[in-house]
Structure formats: structure tokens, C-alpha cells
Amino acid sequence: MTRAFLRAFRSGVRAWAGPLGLALWAGLAQANADLGWRIITERSLGNCGACHAWQAAPASTSTFAPSLDGVAQRYNAAQLRQWVVDPRHLRPDTLMPVFGSLSGLRQPAPAQAVLSTEQIDAVVLALQQRTVIAQTPSAPPAFSPSASTSAPLTLAPKNPTPDTQGRISGLAFLSPSLRQMNDDDMANPMSLWVERGLAAWGQSKPGPTCQSCHGPVADMRKAVAQHPKLSPDGRSLRNLEDQIGVCRQRQGASSAQPDDTVLALSAALHHAARGEPIAVQAPVARQSVWQAQWQAGADQYQSRQGRMNLSCAHCHDDRVGAQMRGDTISPGHPTGFPIYRLSWQQAGGMDRRLRACYSGVQSAMPEPGSAILRSLELYLKVRANGMPLEGPSVRR
Ligand code: HEC
Ligand code: HEC
Ligand code: HEC
Numbered sequence: 001m002t003r004a005f006l007r008a009f010r011s012g013v014r015a016w017a018g019p020l021g022l023a024l025w026a027g028l029a030q031a032n033a034d035l036g037w038r039i040i041t042e043r044s045l046g047n048c049g050a051c052h053a054w055q056a057a058p059a060s061t062s063t064f065a066p067s068l069d070g071v072a073q074r075y076n077a078a079q080l081r082q083w084v085v086d087p088r089h090l091r092p093d094t095l096m097p098v099f100g101s102l103s104g105l106r107q108p109a110p111a112q113a114v115l116s117t118e119q120i121d122a123v124v125l126a127l128q129q130r131t132v133i134a135q136t137p138s139a140p141p142a143f144s145p146s147a148s149t150s151a152p153l154t155l156a157p158k159n160p161t162p163d164t165q166g167r168i169s170g171l172a173f174l175s176p177s178l179r180q181m182n183d184d185d186m187a188n189p190m191s192l193w194v195e196r197g198l199a200a201w202g203q204s205k206p207g208p209t210c211q212s213c214h215g216p217v218a219d220m221r222k223a224v225a226q227h228p229k230l231s232p233d234g235r236s237l238r239n240l241e242d243q244i245g246v247c248r249q250r251q252g253a254s255s256a257q258p259d260d261t262v263l264a265l266s267a268a269l270h271h272a273a274r275g276e277p278i279a280v281q282a283p284v285a286r287q288s289v290w291q292a293q294w295q296a297g298a299d300q301y302q303s304r305q306g307r308m309n310l311s312c313a314h315c316h317d318d319r320v321g322a323q324m325r326g327d328t329i330s331p332g333h334p335t336g337f338p339i340y341r342l343s344w345q346q347a348g349g350m351d352r353r354l355r356a357c358y359s360g361v362q363s364a365m366p367e368p369g370s371a372i373l374r375s376l377e378l379y380l381k382v383r384a385n386g387m388p389l390e391g392p393s394v395r396r
Contacts, residue, residue, distance in 0.1 A: 029125060036126025039119050040068075046099065046115060046123060050324050056130055064322045064329075065096065072128045080124045084115070095318075097308040107364040108307040114362070163387060168320075170330040171390055178342075182394040189340040190267055190392035193347055197268025200261050207251035210265070217272040224273035225389055226280060228378050230293075234286045237293055237374035241266050241349055258369070263347060267338050267392045274391040278335070280381040297379030300372055306363025312376075315357075327396065333384045334377065336393030343396060350377050 039045040041058060049060030053067040072080065082090055085100030099115045102108050115123065162168050174182060181187045201210045201217055214220060228239040238246070244265045245256030282290040301312045316332035323329075338349045351368040354376060358365040366372045 036122035197264035297375035306361035
């Protein structure tokens with residue numbers, strides 16, 4: 001009797017679970033597609049809009065990667081899943097990050113896959129349901145003034161005048177209003193830092209002043225353009241801020257650590273050196289030590305890094321002019337430091353900017369002043385040799 005009851009009970013359950021289950025499943029699928037779309041759009045989750053455009057609200061206008069509109073017409077669910085989990089299986093040299101694995105990634109931070117299996121399921125479902133046909137070209141527009149005037153965000157270069165080697169400074173990539181703020185000394189927040197630095201140059205601390213050993217700031221133009229240099233013992237690279245720190249100890253400062261006075265002195269010296277062509281060279285003695293430092297920087301520049309699995313070169317050589325949300329990728333030339341960055345609401349040097357790029361690819365960040373940041377600065381300066389220093393600048 002119990003057995004008969006159980007059988008009846010089970011078939012009863014099956015009878016109502018069928019339609020209800022289907023309805024439940026459909027509801028759940030909808031919920032998951034909504035969740036998936038949230039994962040796609042939100043910066044703290046998939047952040048797909050940093051690279052991909054789409055038309056659905058909230059729209060994304062990034063041009064780093066092809067539009068996601070209509071992507072489900074090009075790929076089935078299994079292929080879409082593969083793109084998101086680990087696109088290296090589809091295209092070994094891909095610029096699409098790995099969202100479902102950590103295998104082979106350098107210094108991922110935090111050290112867990114960006115998305116869980118459940119989140120990726122939801123993303124795939126959302127991609128399948130958003131089948132808007134792409135109206136926009138799927139290839140990112142090449143960097144050219146005409147392509148950028150039609151771009152929805154007019155952050156494009158106003159007067160991109162490449163030098164004889166085709167190099168363009170980051171200044172050319174500022175929006176017109178930022179460019180104006182940069183060019184007007186009254187509006188440029190770095191002017192205050194320059195004034196403060198000029199005052200510090202002539203101040204005694206209580207030891208000798210910078211001026212008493214070095215003369216007027218203007219006499220330092222060449223020296224500014226030659227940094228980073230090897231330290232006198234040849235063991236490490238010194239950038240301008242490091243050298244200022246060393247000299248402040250000559251004045252009695254307790255440490256060579258960079259602080260606001262060092263940043264202000266760097267601003268004053270860079271200001272005095274405006275127009276001076278960058279001239280970073282191997283010293284006659286210790287050529288091979290210098291070369292090894294440069295090589296370390298070059299290797300780091302080319303290495304894929306972090307959970308986004310991108311190298312500096314992928315962005316600053318291969319995708320110049322592409323939009324990542326509000327940013328236009330410049331070639332990353334070190335001509336305008338130190339910078340006042342609006343998003344920081346503060347001034348910062350090269351280390352801070354480079355660390356921001358590490359953070360952007362979700363990589364562990366090297367410590368300020370670390371050897372790898374100095375090697376990278378050396379590599380960037382050599383790459384920009386001959387370009388004029390532009391002095392302290394404003395950035396987005
Ligand atoms: C760092 C930039 C970046 C981010 C972030 C990114 N992608 Fe991509 N994605 C690319 C690039 C670049 C391609 C083009 C293919 C290539 O380079 O191999 C691509 C290709 C794709 C493709 C294949 C498109 C096609 O038309 O062939 C899909 C699907 C895709 N991405 C989905 C996503 C999803 C979903 C997310 C967020 C979870 C995402 N992407 C985040 C850069 C990115
Ligand atoms: C007591 C003399 C003395 C004082 C004071 C001094 N410096 Fe120096 N500075 C030197 C010497 C010596 C060097 C050569 C490198 C070294 O030994 O550190 C140097 C090198 C430099 C350089 C690099 C020059 C080059 O040709 O590469 C810069 C920039 C600099 N100092 C900035 C400053 C600033 C800024 C101050 C004030 C905070 C300052 N110095 C105070 C002695 C001094
Ligand atoms: C995912 C793309 C991406 C990667 C990878 C990346 N950056 Fe950047 N970087 C940016 C963006 C966006 C900006 C801000 C816009 C600009 O100035 O290019 C920027 C700015 C810079 C700047 C400042 C340029 C200026 O004129 O103010 C330098 C220098 C730089 N990056 C160097 C590097 C180095 C070195 C690496 C590798 C360790 C790196 N970036 C990795 C996207 C990237």
C-alpha cells in the first residue's frame with residue numbers, strides 16, 4: 001500500500017512539476033540573463049564595456065574590441081562560453097582577457113578567476129538574448145584624425161603632429177577642455193607645484209640650498225632630460241625624484257623617500273626643462289649594466305600581465321587611439337610628468353601612473369621606487385629619446 005501510494009505520489013509530483021518546472025526554469029533563465037547583463041556592464045564584475053561597444057542601455061562606446069551586438073549570430077553558446085572562459089583556445093594571440101581561469105597568467109590580483117562558472121553561464125545567456133545586429137564597424141578604427149572626429153566621444157587628438165619617427169605625445173589625446181586647462185598656466189593645477197618647487201630650490205634646510213650647489217634651475221635642463229641615470233656606484237637606476245631625494249639628504253633630510261617637496265622640486269625642474277629633448281643614454285663606463293636594466297624594462301613592456309592578460313605594448317603600441325570608456329589610449333610617452341590627474345584630484349609622478357596601469361590590468365603592483373619601475377621608465381625614456389619634455393601636465 002505504501003509502495004502504491006509512493007508511486008502515485010511520484011507520478012503526481014512529475015505531473016505538476018513538468019509545466020511548473022518549465023515556467024520556473026524560464027523565469028530563472030530570465031533572471032540569469034538579467035544578472036548576466038549586469039555582470040557584462042558593471043565595472044567591478046565583467047567590465048566588458050571597457051573594451052567592447054554595444055547599443056543596449058547603458059550603451060558602451062569603447063573601440064578596443066569588436067561590438068558585442070549580434071555576437072550570438074556569429075557564435076553558438078559553446079563558442080561564446082569558450083570566448084569568455086579562455087579565448088586563448090580560440091586565438092592564442094588574443095587581446096580578449098581570460099575570465100574563467102588563472103592558468104598561465106602573470107601576477108593576477110586578486111588571485112582568483114574574474115568570473116565564476118555560474119556568472120559565465122549568466123553572461124552567455126545574456127549574450128544570446130541580446131541579438132541586436134551590429135550597426136557599427138566591428139574593427140576598432142585605426143588612429144587617424146578623420147576616424148576620431150566621428151567617434152561619439154571627442155577626446156581625440158586636436159593637432160596630432162607626429163615627429164619624424166611617428167611619435168605623438170599624450171598631450172594630443174586630451175579633450176579640448178583639458179588641453180585648455182593644461183596650456184593655461186593660470187588654470188593648470190601643476191603651476192602651484194612649480195611655484196612651491198621653485199621656492200624650495202632657494203630655501204635652506206638648514207644645510208646648503210639646491211641653488212648654492214647647482215646654480216639657477218634653468219642650468220639643470222640637460223640633467224632633467226638625461227634621467228634616469230645609473231647611480232654613482234652603478235648598482236641601480238636613479239630617476240629625477242630619486243636624485244632629488246638623495247640631494248635632500250645632503251641638506252639634512254632624514255631620508256631620501258619621495259614626499260610632496262620632492263614632487264614639487266621635480267615639477268619645478270621639469271617646468272624649467274620644457275622643450276628640452278629627452279636624451280637618455282648608456283654611460284661610457286658600465287654600458288652592459290645599463291643595457292641589462294634597459295632589457296629588463298623592454299621585457300616587462302612586452303609581457304602580458306594580470307587578470308586582463310595584456311602587455312603595455314598591446315595598449316600603447318597596438319591600440320593607440322582606441323577608446324576604453326572615457327579614455328583614449330595614447331602611446332604612453334613619458335613627456336608630460338609629473339602630472340595632475342583629474343581622477344586622482346592630485347599630482348603624481350611616473351611611478352603612480354605606471355602603478356595605475358598595472359592596477360588597470362588587474363595585476364599585482366610593483367612598489368613605488370622598485371627596480372622594475374625604474375627599468376620601465378628607462379625603457380620608455382629611451383623609446384621617447386629626442387621628444388621634447390612638455391613639463392608638468394594635466395591628464396584625465
Ligand atoms: C581588455 C579588453 C576586453 C575586455 C575587458 C573584454 N573583451 Fe571580449 N574581446 C576583446 C578583444 C580585443 C576581442 C577581439 C578578438 C581578439 O582580440 O582575439 C574580443 C572578443 C570577444 C568576443 C568574440 C567577438 C567576435 O565578434 O568575434 C566575445 C564574445 C567577447 N569578446 C566577449 C566578452 C565579454 C562577455 C566580456 C566581459 C565579460 C569581454 N569580452 C571583455 C577584448 C576584451
Ligand atoms: C652640497 C651640494 C648639493 C646640494 C645642496 C644639492 N645637490 Fe644636487 N647634486 C649634488 C651632487 C654632488 C650631485 C651629483 C650626483 C650625486 O653625487 O648624487 C648632484 C646631482 C643632482 C642632480 C642631477 C644632476 C645631473 O647632472 O644629473 C639633480 C637634478 C639635483 N642634484 C637636484 C638637487 C636638488 C633639487 C637639490 C635641493 C633639494 C640639490 N640637488 C641639492 C650636490 C648637491
Ligand atoms: C589595457 C590597456 C593598458 C595597458 C595594458 C597599459 N596601459 Fe598605460 N595607459 C592606459 C590608458 C587608458 C592610459 C590613459 C590614457 C593615456 O594617456 O594613454 C594610460 C596611460 C599611460 C601613461 C601616461 C601617458 C601620458 O601621456 O600621460 C604611461 C606612461 C603608461 N600608460 C605606461 C604604461 C606601461 C609602462 C604599461 C605596462 C606596465 C601600461 N601603460 C599598460 C592603458 C593601458
